[in-house]
Amino acid sequence: MTKTDRPVVKASLFAKAMLPFGVPIVVTLVLLALVGEAWPRSLAPGSSLKLAGFAATAITAVAAWRYAVAGTDDARVGKMAALLCLVTGLMGWPVWSTGVMPSINGLKLDPPRAVRMTFDRIELTHQAKTTTKFHWAWLESGSGDPILPSGRYFIAEDHYERWAATPPATVTVRVSRGVLGALVVTGYE
Secondary structure (H helix, E strand, C coil), rough: HHHHHCCCCHHHHHHHHHHHHHHHHHHHHHHHHHCCCCCCCCCCCCCCCCHHHHHHHHHHHHHHHHHHHHCCCCCCHHHHHHHHHHHHHHHHHHHHHHHHHHHHCCCCCCCEEEEEEEEEEEEEEEECCCCCCCEEEEECCCCCCCCCCEEEECCCCCHHHHHHHCCCCEEEEEEECCCCCCEEEEECC
16 A cells, blocks of 8 residues: 555544534533523433434534535545544434433423322432432323323432322322423422
8 A cells, every 4th residue: 555545634533523422512511501400301201302312413423524524535534534423423312312402302391281190119329439319209100191101200309208208199290391392390299
């Protein structure tokens, strides 16, 4: 292989190919700085934003790929950049789905609905390698076509302590549909 057979790769190509992973992290940090927890983000089980996150990932990866290969005519460089953007885009997909999209979904909520669910049990988990505790309630939906599915719901510590002392038979869950269509739990009664 001679020197002319090797593709010419700009040093900035690798940094540009990392954009599909970096952009959602920066957007998440900006949203946290500007909004904090002012917009509700607690999604109901079964109401995910994976598809919306995947769409954002695809758009970001294609835009980063076009930006990375701008001014390059070598197809080998384009393929390598596409592969890098694909990999970093897949790394950014969970960040879009669990960081940015729940915040956007909570931007505007429909009027809340009250759904009565049967209380099953509570659960306490720990964040890995920290002392942070997460409090959960296992709730079961009624028969028929439930608005909210049975599953594990994130609850505040005061609810956890109250329900540990006196387990309720039923719990009323307040839920609203967000801008992106995912159900957001706004409170418990």
